[in-house]
Amino acid sequence: MERDSEDKYRLPKSEQDANLMELAGDDIDVPKELLKMVDEDTTEEEEKDSILGQIQNLQNMDQIKEKASATMVEMKSKAEEKCCVM
Incomplete structure (x- = not known):
């Protein structure tokens, strides 16, 4: 179990930990x-x-895409309102 946890959570492998586990x-x-x-x-x-x-x-993922798209449309419209080019 310990080795799996080290891999899963990307914990550094320690020789000391391995020795203690073996002794225990x-x-x-x-x-x-x-x-x-x-x-x-x-x-x-x-x-x-x-x-x-x-x-x-x-x-x-579909919900995230929809929300991102809506956010981009909103940002674009706000930018267009604030930035008027002649």
């Missing part, structure tokens, strides 16, 4: 709150990776 073996106690956070994060990622999650991402 199965005696590592992880707080329940941390385990819950990891489980929730994993579930959220699995949902995003599912087909339904991908469809929702596409819908979100």
